[in-house]
Structure formats: C-alpha cells, structure tokens
Amino acid sequence: MNTFLEDFYKTMKRIRTFEERVSELFIKGETAGSMLHLSIGEELGPTCISKAMNDNDTFTTHHRGHGIFLARGGDPNKMMAEIAGKKDGYCKGKGGSMHIADMSVGHLGANAIVGGGIPTVVGAGMSYKYFSKPSISVAFFGDGALQQGILYESMNMAALWDLPVVFCCINNQYGMGTKIDKAVAVKDFTGRAKSFGLNACSVNTLDVEEAYYKIKPIIDDARSGKPGFIEIECYRFYGHARMDKSPYRDIDEEKLYRERDPIKFAKKKLIDKNILSKDNIDKLDNEISNEMDEAISFAINASLNDTNEIFKDVYSNKNPESIKTRIKKIIGN
Amino acid sequence: MNTFLEDFYKTMKRIRTFEERVSELFIKGETAGSMLHLSIGEELGPTCISKAMNDNDTFTTHHRGHGIFLARGGDPNKMMAEIAGKKDGYCKGKGGSMHIADMSVGHLGANAIVGGGIPTVVGAGMSYKYFSKPSISVAFFGDGALQQGILYESMNMAALWDLPVVFCCINNQYGMGTKIDKAVAVKDFTGRAKSFGLNACSVNTLDVEEAYYKIKPIIDDARSGKPGFIEIECYRFYGHARMDKSPYRDIDEEKLYRERDPIKFAKKKLIDKNILSKDNIDKLDNEISNEMDEAISFAINASLNDTNEIFKDVYSNKNPESIKTRIKKIIGN
C-alpha cells in the first residue's frame, strides 16, 4: 500500500511545480495571454483518479486541466510550449492552456466552455462499449459545471446505456468569484448523480491514499458498465486566472484552506512512515524542479509559428483561402 | 370536499371535448397544419393543478398544452381560431397550437421547443419575489423535457433563490415514439428534483380529488418560496401528433391504459356519491358539447389574415420592410 504514496507524492509535486513555472513563464511575458488557470491546491483529485485509470483510458478536462494532463503522462515541455503559443507545443500553439490535448495519452481535449467536454466522454464510452474495448472515459470539470444542464443529460445517457464513463467534479468551492454556496441550494452533489442512476462518491480528505481507495471502486465499476460520479472537494489556492487576486475571498478563509495542503500532508506521511527521508524528498523535489525548469527553457526557446499555420487544420483535406488572396482576386495585386 | 368534483369533472370533460373537436377540425381540413398534440387521457393533471393555482398565477406549457390553457380559463373560440390559423385567434393565427398564449389569464406561452418554456417561470418567479406579489408561476412540460438540461439549471436557480415556482411534468410515458424506459435509467423523478433542493411529489391515480390533495401542499409551499416539482403520471391515449397512429406501441398496452380514464372515474364517483345524477351529467356533457361545437364554427367562420400581418409584431415600434419592397428599391417597379 505504501509504495503508492511515493508515486502519488511525485505526481502531485510535479503538478504543483509545473503550475508554479507556468506562473513564472507568465511573469516573464512568455505565455500566450493570461487566461491561465492554475490548479495549485487541487492536485489530489487528478492524482488519485489518474492512478485508478488504465493505459487505454481516455479523458477530457475543463480549463483548469494541467494537473490531470500531467498525471496522465503529459510531456511538460510540450505542455509549456503550448501554453507559450509555440510551434512545438502539443497543438502547435493554436490551442493554448485552455484547449490542450494529446490523443497519444488519451487526452481527448481540454475545453474552455464550462461543461463543453462532458458529453465527449459519453461518446467515447459508446465507442468502447461498441468495440468491446476495456477502456473507460473520464470527464473532469469544476463545480461550476454542476450548473450546466448538459451534465445531467450526459449522466442520464451514460446511466441509460450502461457506459464505461466517469464524471469527475473537482470542486474547488469557487466558480470564478462565486462561492458554491451562492450557486446551489444543496451541496450534496452525489445525490444528483444517484438520482440519475450513477454510482457516486464524494471525497474530502488531504490523504491521497485514502482518496484513492475511496474512488477506485467507482472507476472499476465504470469499467464494467456502471457509470459513476466522483466529487473531489478541494480549494483553489490562488486566483481564478493568472490576473485574479481573489479580492472577493476572505483572507482568513484563504489562509485556512492553504494550510490544508495535500502535498504537505503526503510529505509528512512519507517521512512519518519512513518511506522516504527528508533528504530523499528534497532530492526528488529537486529533480522535479529541474524537469520543470527545462520545460520553461524549452518553451522559451521553441520557435514561433509561421503565419501560414493559421490556415492549417481547419479541415482534413483543404485549407481555407486567406482573405488577402480573396481580395486580390477581386481587385488585383 | 365533494363540491370540487363537479368542477373537476367539468374541466376535464371540457378539455377532452375540445381536443375531440380539434381532431374534427383537422379532419375537415380547417386546421393550420397537422402539428396538433392532443392531451386526451391527460386531463387530470392540468385540472387539479389549475384548481390549486390562484387568479394571478402564471404558467407556461409545452406543445401539448390545450388542456392546461382551458383549465386556466382559455376561451375555446379564440383557441380554436388560433389552431385554425385565423385572425381572431389568440395570436392572430401566427402562433398556432404550439405557440398559443393569453397574458390576460396568465398564460405566458406554449412552446414548441421541448423544455423551452421552463426558465421562463424562473424569471416570472424572480419578478413576483422582487415585487412581493403573492403569485406563483408553473411550468408544464412532458416527460421528454426531463432529459433537457435546462430543466435542472432552472430547478437549481429556483431552489437557490427560493422562488415561487413549480415545475410540473405531465408524464404520459412517451416522448413521441420512445417509451420512458428507453429514455431514462431511473424513473423516480422526484429524486432528481429533491437532489436540487425542491419539494417534490408524484401522482399516479385516476382520482382527480386525491391528486388535488396531494399536489396542493406543493403549490402552497411554492407560494411561500419553496419551489416544487410535481409529476403527474398518465397516458397519451392517441398518437403523438394528429397524423401519428402510434404503430410503435403495443395494442394491449393502449387498451389497458385507455381504460384507466380519469373522466370515466370521476363520472362514476359523481354518480356513486350522489353528487350528480346520470341525467345531470348528460346535460352537462351536452352543454360542453355545444360549447365546443360553437368553437368549431367560430374557427371556421373566422376570417383569414391579410398578408400584411406577416410584418407586424416583429418589433414593438417598427415593421421590417418586405423583400418585395427591398427588391423594388434595387431594380425599380
């Protein structure tokens, strides 16, 4: 059992360090814009769920999805380059932080539309069922998406058709500046999921191992055709996007919740249980730090796209004509 | 208590007779098209809920809304004329059966979009709360709309803001040719509503009085700011729209359910309890029959619109130019 914890710690630490570097990249003025949604403080959920998933499983994420992607095998270099809007990024710099994807690790795409990527996993689940593949597909989304009707349509379809699908809500208590209390009357979201016929569980702990054992059965059941819903309660340590300082939040609340840190908790547990020494952890942290520094360098040094890239990938078999060309055809060169 | 029953019977009988006349009007070739959705067999719900509502309450309906409208005071003549697409109809013949409305009796509109009229009542509820009016607003919809995400968004908003709103599902077991079993995994819809924070009840009876006493508290609670959900289980006696013969349904099922007739039930109860004699009921039926015959005549004799009507009511303060006029301005007369 304890062997997991080292892994878990490493995953969570990599996520956090990556996000810190994204922040640095932003400060250096090297990111493509400021619509960057960091998941610092929210590392537990993606980590334990990712661990419960198999290699051929797939997933979609919301706009705050770096952590999930990393946990599932995303390459920090290509991620960082994408966030920088560079040619060597995952999506040639055309998708950016909010629309990043990697089909090779089953990342069917991040989505900047709250709830937009949820029905995708229903369709993926239909495929796996149709082809009798042992895969599942997991939709990650925030608590805000609990108020998007498409979630309930999708839950209903998944339950109706016994699809290998999991809906995973990373409930960080806020949708931008709106606290969850101001968005819903009833905070037991498992009740919603169950009423549509899903397995459901909610996890509120700092202990990633405990969380893992709680959510694992939901994932396993999904694989055998009983779709599930998982809520991970956590807290968004910093602002909504890179420019937001969360003036709408109580400072004491922020302080309190930032103490509730799953990474600190795991570190302590590793030491207390004599799994890793402090030194070993420092070494690991250092490795991670170097890895992520490299990602920054990679992103900064990566080359910009040729503007002709604008016209590629709209269709599989043709590129749209540029407006300039169209105009030339009308009034000449 | 028994005094209600006569009223209830009359309301249900008027609805049924009206719908039969719509069918006749169609056969005569006098309706505007065939997108006519009759509520024969479904009279109990609208009747008992209407009774529980007050004069200044409002409502929206789905495409199968004639019954609700009648129960709330709709004028059969103007309804029939609207269904015929005539100038003297409620909406000058421009809305027809699926988009009929009468602000004067609180009918905020029928909707041809499944689920389309649901958030309207949330907005109406916001108004009543804002103006401290003692009104409620009720959305009527079919079981099909239970699979439209907008319903859950609206439920959530109503619960969050303590709105005087009721969501009423007329569950006739079918959405077009699809049986409810093929549309959902879990048929307890009150569970869905409760999970969002609503009062909820489901009614499955032929006894309109019993239904009334069951739903009344939900309506009353809504008035004091606790929104509710009511499911009325019933059966669509005939086809989905006027041309549909329901070939997808089992004949035995149809037979069985057509026996389960709330009007027959009420009639028997009236006689058994000596509230009305069979003769009195026949007399009442006759009056209703005459009333609805008149509606047919009214509709048939009503005049057609002048084609200039096309351009009216698009905006409050201007009419769009006709295409002919636009073209004339370009190429002359």
Added chain:
Amino acid sequence: MSDIEKDYFEEITYRDALRLAMHDEMNENKNVIIMGEDVAKYGGAYGATKGLLDIFGENRVIDTPISEPSIIGASVGAAMTGLKPIAELMYVDFFGMSLDQIANQAAKIRYMFGGQTSVPMVLRAQGGTGRSGGAQHSQSLESWIMHIPGLYLVMPSKPCDAYHLLRKSIQLDDPVVFLEHKMLYNSKGSLDKKNIDAEFGKASIRLEGNDITIISYSRMVNIAEEAAIELKKSNINAEVIDLRSLNPLDKENIIKSVKKNKRALVVSEGHYTSSVASEITSIIFEHCFGDLLKPVIRYTAEDTPVPVAPNLEKESIPSMENIVNFSKKLME
C-alpha cells in the same frame, strides 16, 4: 426495406434515397452508427431512417433521450474514438440549443488541437416551411452554419444528390452538417448508384440558359426550375444552378454562369439579412463587377419569424411567380 439490391431507380423519393445512402454506408463500414431522437423504432420524424433498426440492430441505430446538446456532444466523442456517427437533429431549429457542440466543439476540435484528431461525423437535420410548424419549427438556419469555419454544409435538392452526397459525407474525415427540407422527403427523382456526379463544392446546372442565372439550393431549386420553365414561355432562358453544398461553395461555376448571362437572381428560403443569400450576392458582385447589366437580386424569406397561418406562411417565402416576375424585371 425493399430495393436495397438495386443500383438504378427510375424514380425514388428523396427520403428513400437518404435511407439507402445510410444503409449502403452502414453495410460497407461497420463503424457507422445512427443516433438521434426516434430514429430507430419510429424511423425518424420524417421517416428517413425507417427500417434501418431491423437491419442493423439497436447497437447501430440508437434512439436517444431528448437531449440535443448531448446527442451531438456524444457524437463528437464517438467520432474521436473510432465510430462514424450520423446524428439526427429533428429540426434545424434546435441548433439554438446545440450550437455549442456543433460550432465550438465539432467544428473547432481539429484546429484547436493542432490537427491531432478529426471529428468525422454527420449531423443530419431538416428545416424549412410548408407544414405550418410556426416560428420554432420552420426555420432555415444554414447561415449560422455557413458562417463557421470547420463545418461542411450540404443541402441537396434531388434524390440522387442526396444519396451520393450523404454517402460522401459519411466517408469524410470532417464534421458535415447535412440539411434536408421537410417538403422534399416525398419529392421524386432518379438515382443511379454507379453514376456519381455529385461532389462537395460542385454545383449542378439544372437547366442551361443564356439570359439570366438563378442560383439556389435545397427545395428552392425546384421552385426555380418551375420558374425557368414558365420563363421560357416569355422567351427568357434562365440557367438554374443548384449549389448542392454551401461549404465548400462552387464559386467558380456561379461566376462563370453570371459572367455569361450578366444577370443573376439568388433564391433562398432563409432570411434576407446576413445570410447565405447575402454571401452569394456579394461573391457575384465582387467577381462579376463590370460584367453585370443589372444588380444581383436576392430573393429570400421575409425578415420575420415564420407565421403559422398557412396563407401567411406561404407568402413569407419565395414563390415561383415572383421568381418569374423578378427575372423578367431583370431582363428589361
């Protein structure tokens, strides 16, 4: 479902042509599935999928709940993971609630993800007036779709094109919005499965003529053809162009014909403003500037919601008589 073995039909309905196209593709490619409201047992609100459930079973012809955004969203996910979904949206009017999945997801996924994946799906829907369906069941919303890069847009008027273009749509690696017209399902024409004239972006010249070019698509092509026949009586030879697909659009043949005839009329059942008709009109003016003897006229539905009353509904869209009148006027 009879006749599935035949390769040539002297006369077949538009509905049956669609059904055969789906049948033949499903036969050849086991990854093709159909999903939508009442497409299986009911056979589709307009009957286009009737019989396919019996042949292909409920794993491939799937009745869905009434959840348009999720039907289309699930098709997107299915398309990204190996299936070839044909989703049916019962009315184009329901684009209103589902455009996020169509225009923000299906249309943009390939682009946003840098070409990593495709969304090979077909979204079938039907629109138009003719059944007194009113403002929410009679629209022609192709302009919304044509405006969005990433979506093929196909609107055939004839059974043979419906057949071949639907098959090609299913074979394509991109999302296709395939729009039918509620009054076309019972219309008839021939179908030769072996003789494939239809291609995306290739208009068909339905009638040749040297006086005026009438450009149209979907049901309005048939009205334009009637008008052309009527115009012959006045010795006016109209060339009738059936666009068949709006994206890609056959600019070349439009321009060629108008350069020849120097007069053009664009006919569409959509609204006038900011529309497919505006687009085609612009293209003609831009490229035939100098050649035109008269301004191009766009003749469309009124800029009002569609009224239910049959007399008003009919008056609110283009008529054969007015196509004739406007054409004559242009010939003056």
Added chain:
Amino acid sequence: MSDIEKDYFEEITYRDALRLAMHDEMNENKNVIIMGEDVAKYGGAYGATKGLLDIFGENRVIDTPISEPSIIGASVGAAMTGLKPIAELMYVDFFGMSLDQIANQAAKIRYMFGGQTSVPMVLRAQGGTGRSGGAQHSQSLESWIMHIPGLYLVMPSKPCDAYHLLRKSIQLDDPVVFLEHKMLYNSKGSLDKKNIDAEFGKASIRLEGNDITIISYSRMVNIAEEAAIELKKSNINAEVIDLRSLNPLDKENIIKSVKKNKRALVVSEGHYTSSVASEITSIIFEHCFGDLLKPVIRYTAEDTPVPVAPNLEKESIPSMENIVNFSKKLME
C-alpha cells in the same frame, strides 16, 4: 463609484461609460435588474458592473450559477412579467449553448403571441480577439444575431455611444443584444450625458472624406480611423463610418457616402463568409451599382477558428496596415 453625479467627462473609459449607463437607468427605473455570472461581487469578468452591487444591493445585481441558457431564459420570463433585466453573457462564444433562448424565445415571443407581450431585456456580451483566448473565447458572432428578426443588435465603438445606446437599449420594449469588445473596455473618449447623438439605426461619420468610404463597427472602427489618418499622408481622404447598431442598420448613410466616394471597404472582425460583412457588401453593391468605380472589398477575420498564439491571432484579423493597403489599391 465616483463621478456618478457628473454630466460631462472629458475622458472616460468604455467600461465606465457602460457602468454609468446601467447605474443611471437603475437609478431612474427600479424595475431594472442586472443578472449574470459574477456580475455582482466580482463586478463582471471585464469589470463593467463593478460597484453596482454596493449601490443597488443583491436584489438588483444578481450573481447567477453558470447556467447560460437559464440565465437568458429567466431574463425572458422576468421581462415578460414586469422587470427590465440586463443579462450578461460573459463571452459571445456562449451564444452556442444559449441561442435557443435568444433566437427562438426572446426574439420570437412577441411575434408568435400576436403582439400580446414584449420581451424588454438587454443581453450584454463581449467578443473579439486580443487576449489569446483561443477559438472558444475570441469569436465575433454578431452575424448569428443579425440574421434573426426580432433582435436589436448594438455594437458601439466609443464610450459616449456605449453610454447612450445602452441606456436606450434598457428603455426599449424589445430584446436587444448589446455587444462589447474585450479590447475596448480600457479605451477612452469623452462623454456628454446631455448631448445625445446616438440613436438605433443611425451611423456616425467618424471622419469625413471624399475618396473612399470605410464602413465598420465596434473595435474595428478605431483601427479604421488610424488607417484613415495614415492614408491622409498619401493624400487619400477616407470617410470612416461607424455603424453603431447593426439592427437597425443605417443603410441610408452607408449608401449616401458610397455614392459620393464610389469606393468602399467594409471592415469587420467576424468571419468572411455569410457574415455581417457580406450583408453590408451586398447592400452597397445593390444600391450603388452604377456608381461604384471599383468592387466593394470586405476585409474581415480569416475563415478559420481563432488561434491562441499571439502572432497568429493578430494575423488572423484585419490590421491597420492592410486597411491602408487595400484602400490605396482601391484608389488606383
């Protein structure tokens, strides 16, 4: 919120002008409410409602759940029952999921119900590129709205118009879609509350000129003005027309100016095809046929989704330099 007492501002931001407009209407009419995601405590994603919560309280400035279709739908219901809602949609890109409530409900209710009721609401949203928001947060979807009868469509470029037109929108008895541009909020201009030049359907001539007419709206007006100043250096006098509202559209002033200058360029940040630009281009060709010395040119965003990479994003929309180039070309 300072300055609320002042009637004249030498310099005010577009954002503050909007905020003042809402403030002043709310002050005068207690039925006006604001609702939307993060409009209250947060003050709106782009800050346009900042401070209004403190002044008007949470009964009138209402944070909603992230439920766009229902936010707009509830506004429709509120508008039908006595309130005057100003709904905020954080990005026009969310039209995709909410057009049913906008285009099938708000736009059509008065018509379908034969004029019995109105839907007096304002839907504010913002669009456009400039922040690397990518394909799902950078669109300019006014064409979808302009196509639908029943919806006013307002897209001011200047703080003073933003102020006056927003007030008029709130006063109107019809649904208004009021579209801002994410890069305009910090732009500045003067505002005279007493001097009302803005009206629906009345374009503003930003710069007069006798050589070429440049027609635009929203942010692109500012780029067009810069281009006009640049063109002066080459002795070309461009007339810059700011449409301010697209429905109603000031055809008269467009036509008048183009008849005078005989050359026209239409500039829009929306896509090229089936667009607002196609519409304006058609109108000019139709009505200035015979007067034009050169074809009208529409210069728009590319027909591709909007890429995130800043260099690509910038290249995908019209630039000042190219407006200058195309104008010069037209003057040849």
